[in-house]
Amino acid sequence: MTALAIEGLGLTVGAGAVPLLDGVGVRVGAGETVGLVGESGSGKSLTARSALGMLPRGARATGRVTVAGTDVLAAGRRELRELRRTRVSMVFQDPRAAVNPVRRVGDYLTEGLRARGVPARAATERALDLLAQVGLRDPRGALRRYPHEFSGGMLQRVVIAGALATEPALLLADEPTTALDVTTQAEVVGLLKELQKAHGTGMLFVTHDLDLAAAICDRVYVMYAGRIVEEAPGAALFGAPAHPYTRALLEASPSVRGERAAVKAVRGRPRSLAEAPGGCAFRDRCPLAGDDCARAVPGTRRHGASLAACLRAGEEPR
Template sequence: MTSPLLEFQNLRMAIGDRPILREVTLSVAAGEAVGLVGESGSGKSMTVKSVVRLLPSAASVSGAVLFEGTDVNALGPKELRRLRSRDVAMVFQDPRATVNPVHTIGHFLTEVLRDQGMSRSEALRKVGGLLADVGVDRVERRLRQRPHELSGGLLQRVVIAAALATEPKLILADEPTTALDVTTQEEVVAILDEQRHRRGTALLFISHDLELAAAVCDRIAVMYAGEIVEILPAARLHEDARHPYTRALLRSRPGTVAPGERLETVPGTPQSAADAPAGCVFADRCPQAEKDCRTTRPVLLPLGTGLAACHLLERNA
């Protein structure tokens, strides 16, 4: 059996005595797209940033984050630099926080390639082709422009082109459409999907939007309060979701009720890993929770077409 390209094994993280990730177990195969979804504060971004060790200096980590079988926490400076500059690329939420405002788009896109020994003319040719691939027009003009001269959607396409420039094996997309309007969101997601299929690149896609993640991913991992509570095929998201939290999220989407009817909400308030019960992290908000749900932690077990961590589902299996 082929080993996963990326694997989180019982990943735990804390800052001081405050837990951020309680236990994360998830894998991404080569060429696969996995969506990591959940409410704000569930630990999605910290999980993804652990892959390239972009964590707060005070963070303590246990468990393992394996890339091609090697724990990234054991990498030395040279190996970590290669991981960040060649093998894994990140696309962040806000493109304007990614691109240096004082440099041209051409400088931003070619910097890493030139650091790797590529000539300026060769680097410009390559990034010009990448800009065309992601739907940027008037390429020569764009290369001379600075970030403030481009719209948010156009600049995010530039950031995607930068992520593709080193031909990475994995792209980490941390809510790449958050700052964009709905139409531009769809365009950016379509570009990511097209390019990862064309290049055989794996994708770990973070979103709080289940529909958006399902449109671009092969599998969906649902995260709550620092844990993965369910994993299932994206194509079976609506039919096969079993965990009470996943089902509550699906019911709270716009379009699930008739016009004029009140939209359902997930009961209670979102919790972080530090605030969640010792047992099931969703127990305080689950209308079906029983005594052992609050004291004993459920584990991810095969259920139908996916995996779920829920005592209620275990008893009814």
């Protein structure tokens, strides 16, 4: 079963039809962890939110977004509400922005269950079980507490419990560890993987951390300027990147493994799709770019284990 299928997703906004996404394709299978990486502004969060139907006001979308068999772009308001309540959940970067600060944690965790007709006692028992699964020592006491009484790491565990309460087919994790310290990051990522495996949930993991994506993701998509530029299995992508942009991102990331190597900044600045040059959007920052890169958006081609949208996939800078 496919938890998420995004096919040819294009998105424009405003009277001038300003482009935000172009031809985006992402697939997440049941029980699979898929990474989505790239610089800020590349369209990662917008792609993830499309699975919830959470598009910018006035946006016009083309293509197809399917979550557990539901066509999200064609769904009405009532169908979207039911989808968000039962089939897809999201863990946001900042847990304090994801919960109501004046409601107790117990209310937050049981709301979705009660809306599905689960009796109050059964919903409470389910919430207690989830809090125990995410590692809170006093689940019953946690139900009576308010969000401000938790540390950032503990509150993120509560948010994860809430996201899994209805056993969704798809879990969207949008930079879920960025606001946490390194030790807590490792605990939260391990918890997500453990619970995902237990529930058979497909997960789209949005992150800036390339090493983390390589470690936990079955497959990884690399985004730049509103387009997917490379797709490959996690280990293969970071062991032998095919696209110059992926290689540049890896060279700009410090490593604690092997010999010490200089960190190289990616030259230039990130581009949105609206301001990207014609042809390959990365060509004004790419050391391999030639005149042919300006003629058209490059199609996807296979290079080793990767699918890369580049005319010179796999080539090394001279």
